[in-house]
Amino acid sequence: xxxxxxxxxxxxxxxxxxxxxxxxxxxxxxxxxxxxxxxxxxxxxxxxxxxxxxxxxxxxxxxxxxxxxxxxxxxxxxxxxxxxxxxxxxxxxxxxxxxxxxxxxxxxxxxxxxxxxxxxxxxxxxxxxxxxxxxxxxxxxxxxxxxxxxxxxxxxxxxxxxxxxxxxxxxxxxxxxxxxxxxxxxxxxxxxxxxxxxxxxxxxxxxxxxxxxxxxxxxxxxxxxxxxxxxxxxxxxxxxxxxxxxxxxxxxxxxxxxxxxxxxxxxxxxxxxxxxxxxxxxxxxxxxxxxxxxxxxxxxxxxxxxxxxxxxxxxxxxxxxxxxxxxxxxxxxxxxxxxxxxxxxxxxxxxxxxxxxxxxxxxxxxxxxxxxx
Amino acid sequence: xxxxxxxxxxxxxxxxxxxxxxxxxxxxxxxxxxxxxxxxxxxxxxxxxxxxxxxxxxxxxxxxxxxxxxxxxxxxxxxxxxxxxxxxxxxxxxxxxxxxxxxxxxxxxxxxxxxxxxxxxxxxxxxxxxxxxxxxxxxxxxxxxxxxxxxxxxxxxxxxxxxxxxxxxxxxxxxxxxxxxxxxxxxxxxxxxxxxxxxxxxxxxxxxxxxxxxxxxxxxxxxxxxxxxxxxxxxxxxxxxxxxxxxxxxxxxxxxxxxxxxxxxxxxxxxxxxxxxxxxxxxxxxxxxxxxxxxxxxxxxxxxxxxxxxxxxxxxxxxxxxxxxxxxxxxxxxxxxxxxxxxxxxxxxxxxxxxxxxxxxxxxxxxxxxxxx
Numbered sequence: 001x002x003x004x005x006x007x008x009x010x011x012x013x014x015x016x017x018x019x020x021x022x023x024x025x026x027x028x029x030x031x032x033x034x035x036x037x038x039x040x041x042x043x044x045x046x047x048x049x050x051x052x053x054x055x056x057x058x059x060x061x062x063x064x065x066x067x068x069x070x071x072x073x074x075x076x077x078x079x080x081x082x083x084x085x086x087x088x089x090x091x092x093x094x095x096x097x098x099x100x101x102x103x104x105x106x107x108x109x110x111x112x113x114x115x116x117x118x119x120x121x122x123x124x125x126x127x128x129x130x131x132x133x134x135x136x137x138x139x140x141x142x143x144x145x146x147x148x149x150x151x152x153x154x155x156x157x158x159x160x161x162x163x164x165x166x167x168x169x170x171x172x173x174x175x176x177x178x179x180x181x182x183x184x185x186x187x188x189x190x191x192x193x194x195x196x197x198x199x200x201x202x203x204x205x206x207x208x209x210x211x212x213x214x215x216x217x218x219x220x221x222x223x224x225x226x227x228x229x230x231x232x233x234x235x236x237x238x239x240x241x242x243x244x245x246x247x248x249x250x251x252x253x254x255x256x257x258x259x260x261x262x263x264x265x266x267x268x269x270x271x272x273x274x275x276x277x278x279x280x281x282x283x284x285x286x287x288x289x290x291x292x293x294x295x296x297x298x299x300x301x302x303x304x305x306x307x308x309x310x311x312x313x314x315x316x317x318x319x320x321x322x323x324x325x326x327x328x329x330x331x332x333x334x335x336x337x338x339x340x341x342x343x344x345x346x347x348x349x350x351x352x353x354x355x356x357x358x359x360x361x362x363x364x365x366x367x368x369x370x371x372x373x
Numbered sequence: 374x375x376x377x378x379x380x381x382x383x384x385x386x387x388x389x390x391x392x393x394x395x396x397x398x399x400x401x402x403x404x405x406x407x408x409x410x411x412x413x414x415x416x417x418x419x420x421x422x423x424x425x426x427x428x429x430x431x432x433x434x435x436x437x438x439x440x441x442x443x444x445x446x447x448x449x450x451x452x453x454x455x456x457x458x459x460x461x462x463x464x465x466x467x468x469x470x471x472x473x474x475x476x477x478x479x480x481x482x483x484x485x486x487x488x489x490x491x492x493x494x495x496x497x498x499x500x501x502x503x504x505x506x507x508x509x510x511x512x513x514x515x516x517x518x519x520x521x522x523x524x525x526x527x528x529x530x531x532x533x534x535x536x537x538x539x540x541x542x543x544x545x546x547x548x549x550x551x552x553x554x555x556x557x558x559x560x561x562x563x564x565x566x567x568x569x570x571x572x573x574x575x576x577x578x579x580x581x582x583x584x585x586x587x588x589x590x591x592x593x594x595x596x597x598x599x600x601x602x603x604x605x606x607x608x609x610x611x612x613x614x615x616x617x618x619x620x621x622x623x624x625x626x627x628x629x630x631x632x633x634x635x636x637x638x639x640x641x642x643x644x645x646x647x648x649x650x651x652x653x654x655x656x657x658x659x660x661x662x663x664x665x666x667x668x669x670x671x672x673x674x675x676x677x678x679x680x681x682x683x684x685x686x687x688x689x690x691x692x693x694x695x696x697x698x699x700x701x702x703x704x705x706x707x708x709x710x711x712x713x714x715x716x717x718x719x720x721x722x723x724x725x726x727x728x729x730x731x732x733x734x735x736x737x738x739x740x741x742x743x744x745x746x
Contacts, residue, residue, distance in 0.1 A: 055513075055515075056513045056514075056516070089513040089514055091513055093501070098479045098480065098482075098483035098485055099476075099479075099480070099485070100479070101476065102475035102476050102478070102479055102502065103472075103474065103475050103476050105475070106471045106472075106473070106475050106502075106504035107471065107472070109471075109504065110471035110504050110505075112471055112472070124510075124513075124514075126503070126505070126510075126511065126512060126513050127503065127504070127505070128466070128501040128502065128503050129475065129479075129501065129502045129503075129504075130499070130500065130501050130502075131479035131482065131483050131500070131502075132483075132499070132500070137497075137499075138499065139499060140428075140429045140462040140464055140497075140499050141429075141462055141497075142428075143429070
């Protein structure tokens with residue numbers, strides 16, 4: 001049993017996306033990102049050796065949350081698989097950490113939620129869910145044909161420390177940044193190592209991960225107001241006003257690392273790296289910016305109040321659990337709830353008062369990786 | 374897409390066991406039943422052709438609820454598999470209907486709940502969960518080595534009607550019983566047909582299903598007070614007192630069928646049956662009574678009040694969702710809750726006042742079925 005890694009993953013496993021299907025409903029932008037990756041997924045399917053899936057094809061969505069954002073992509077992927085081998089049984093393996101909302105996932109996948117289900121369009125498709133995070137091997141050796149992941153692998157296996165005066169590594173410097181970089185690099189290699197074990201020879205990965213692009217852009221920072229700076233500034237104000245303690249302000253650090261394209265590709269092009277020795281090779285790498293759908297809507301409707309109310313929920317889906325956990329547990333549940341509501345309320349008011357430049361544009365690396373046959 | 378069967382399964386899919394791990398905590402008797410089946414599971418593992426699992430072994434627990442009751446059995450089964458092929462990767466496929474509490478399942482399986490996790494003792498074990506009920510094919514063709522199920526397959530795919538003056542087919546007669554028998558026989562064949570598709574040649578099923586034994590005994594009726602008669606009598610009292618309507622009393626019918634051993638084995642020994650043609654053969658069939666653990670405790674401690682309080686939760690785990698759904702939705706949620714609490718409270722008071730003969734002894738058929746190699 002890989003005990004130390006499992007323990008190391010425990011903190012990341014405490015991070016949860018919003019449950020009950022709220023995640024997918026609030027994150028239409030994440031769906032746009034996934035839909036944009038479909039041509040890469042289709043190319044990956046086309047490239048897998050046909051002999052390897054005569055008996056069945058396994059597609060995985062790793063870090064799937066409630067699976068709502070990838071339903072359309074998975075349906076299209078099944079059609080592509082069947083265009084190669086008609087009627088081949090397809091297993092769709094959904095993986096996430098064990099505290100993910102698997103009830104929402106099953107509801108969405110089986111068409112009992114707010115979305116159309118691809119199961120209605122295709123026979124002999126077998127959805128399966130794993131509560132094993134991507135920091136461990138979730139599937140049997142050489143069983144995976146195409147592994148997909150979107151907007152998930154920036155979550156570190158553990159928080160390597162708190163960041164002085166900021167909430168995210170994009171605002172870290174010096175020793176703080178070094179600690180996050182070291183953990184980020186080690187975690188990326190650990191993710192690749194487990195995927196190398198899972199892939200069939202000739203299998204492929206299509207990984208769509210948050211990144212810092214060549215122009216220094218990243219999620220929520222593409223030239224306008226920097227979203228992470230806003231988080232940091234707001235918590236600093238809460239600290240200055242005595243509404244949170246210094247220890248709480250420091251605890252708001254998000255356990256994330258955004259790699260550059262160079263950092264992502266290094267383990268795949270250097271023959272001394274373990275991932276390369278395990279047979280993983282870089283097929284394709286690019287970065288893309290997908291516009292914040294709420295900021296794009298605002299450009300059309302021009303209603304600042306409406307924009308602010310539409311925009312905030314997408315932020316809350318992914319950072320509320322970290323910020324709420326950063327508050328001292330000696331505070332009552334009600335008090336903690338009030339602080340969190342005030343925090344997002346203040347953010348919302350700020351956007352409504354001066355909307356220009358706000359938004360959460362997505363900046364992703366789109367990576368295609370092959371395991372040599 | 375098998376649309377009509379899926380629609381037919383919709384009612385059974387509305388039946389839910391208690392969530393949040395409560396199911397396994399309240400049903401220690403169900404765990405005894407599973408533990409008692411371990412020798413049959415070990416024999417089944419021993420009988421699977423070794424060549425079929427050189428690359429990996431798949432064990433399934435079908436109708437798993439929150440998986441807590443089978444953790445020990447699965448751990449022992451993995452050890453047995455590894456005694457045949459050391460280090461072989463093992464997939465543990467948990468299946469249940471899509472509204473099952475999969476969050477509790479993942480919590481239990483990954484050792485984050487109240488139980489020890491077999492994952493701590495074994496490397497290269499891959500738990501996967503399916504929200505596909507046993508009335509459909511949950512796993513790819515010829516991928517399953519040993520399929521296990523306990524105390525699950527008595528739930529019908531749909532309720533074939535209400536029963537006059539009773540809540541269960543064990544108290545039905547005439548046309549009511551005929552309707553339940555026809556549905557029970559068809560459903561059992563449908564279950565076998567999907568399992569035949571899933572099993573590898575030489576694979577085996579160990580199915581531990583509620584039954585009516587050769588002495589006419591069944592769950593909660595082994596010579597003492599008949600549990601189902603008590604349910605029926607209590608709802609009749611509630612009807613007589615005007616606390617529920619006639620329509621509500623009729624709606625309390627449980628969508629279950631208990632087969633006899635002869636009914637269970639018929640599709641496996643008759644060469645004209647579809648299951649037999651699909652290669653399924655009977656290896657072993659017996660019935661067993663497992664004593665109600667709460668009634669057994671009462672024999673030791675003799676405290677009627679304590680017995681009544683310990684006994685009722687195990688009943689509520691499996692029939693509360695049916696009884697609550699039987700109440701008219703025009704009643705307020707509070708009112709429905711009050712009626713349900715009163716119902717179980719009345720039952721509890723009755724047990725406390727006159728405990729002799731009460732209890733929920735388990736009466737199961739233990740079936741071992743082979744798919745011919």
